Amino acid sequence: MTKDELRKSMREAFRQYPPDSGESLWEQVEALDEFGRAGTILIYMALPDEVPTTAFIEKWRGEKRFVIPRVKGEDLELKVYDPEAIQSGYRGIPEPSDKAEDVSPSEIDLALIPGVAFDREGHRMGRGKGFYDRFLPSIHCPSVAICQAWRIVGNVPTDPWDKTVDIVLG
Numbered sequence: 001m002t003k004d005e006l007r008k009s010m011r012e013a014f015r016q017y018p019p020d021s022g023e024s025l026w027e028q029v030e031a032l033d034e035f036g037r038a039g040t041i042l043i044y045m046a047l048p049d050e051v052p053t054t055a056f057i058e059k060w061r062g063e064k065r066f067v068i069p070r071v072k073g074e075d076l077e078l079k080v081y082d083p084e085a086i087q088s089g090y091r092g093i094p095e096p097s098d099k100a101e102d103v104s105p106s107e108i109d110l111a112l113i114p115g116v117a118f119d120r121e122g123h124r125m126g127r128g129k130g131f132y133d134r135f136l137p138s139i140h141c142p143s144v145a146i147c148q149a150w151r152i153v154g155n156v157p158t159d160p161w162d163k164t165v166d167i168v169l170g
Contacts (some may be wrong), residue, residue, distance in 0.1 A: 003125055003157050010116050013150050014049045022051035025146055028169045029056075029112065034142040038109035040065040042078065042139070045086065045094035050114050051146050057081060067103045069135070070095040076135045078103040105138040113165050118145045122164035123156035136163040144169060 001009070029035050041064050046053045057066050066081035071090035079085070079096035080103055089095035113132060115124040124145055126132050136143060143165040152170045 001157060003128070006117050006125060006153070006157065007128070010151060011049075017148065017150055020051070020148055021055070022053075022146070022148075025051055025169055026056045026059075029144065029146065032144070032167070034110050034144070034167075038064065038141075040067060040103070040107050040109050042067045042069065042108045042111040042113075043081075044069065044112065044114045046114070047093060051148060053112075058083075067108060068096050068100075069131075071131060074131075074134070076131050078105060078108070105135075106140070108139050108141050110141055111136075111139055111143040113143050113145050115145055115147060115151070117151050117153050117156050118147055118165070118168045118170065119153055119156045120168060122166060122168060123158050123162065124165055125156045125162075130161065133161055133163045136165075142166045146170075 043053050043057060043066050044050070045068055061081070067078045068081050069076040070079055079100035082096065082100050085097045085100040086094050087097045113124065115126050117125045145165045145168040147168070147170040149170045152168060
């Protein structure tokens with residue numbers, strides 16, 4: 001199966017599954033030693049077809065520092081999560097505004113990564129623009145894919161530039 005075929009298959013599968021709060025996935029994240037040790041966590045602002053993140057962020061915001069990526073040109077830049085500074089960004093994805101505090105990739109202790117499809121070997125397929133593939137080499141911490149179970153497939157097609165994640169939860 002090609003990447004385009006797999007993306008199409010995932011869009012069709014999304015229509016078949018009811019929305020999920022992701023509560024059991026977030027319990028799996030909370031059980032990770034990596035989460036317990038992490039002070040600064042990279043997390044995404046969810047699109048409608050992704051595992052929702054806002055309730056999880058709000059639950060832990062007093063104890064953990066959350067960082068949100070923002071598209072800038074061809075790359076991702078990092079900003080501290082501030083609910084007052086979230087706006088519609090690239091392709092309508094919620095992202096921090098300019099007034100949010102900048103964060104260096106070296107400050108990230110744990111990265112929670114979205115995607116369209118994953119396999120158990122850590123291969124991920126994003127939406128096709130390569131933002132996370134370019135970004136992941138800049139961090140030196142555990143990376144965890146968060147997804148609905150139906151997004152885990154036997155084999156994600158890859159190219160040499162595709163980056164893997166350390167743990168897949170789904």
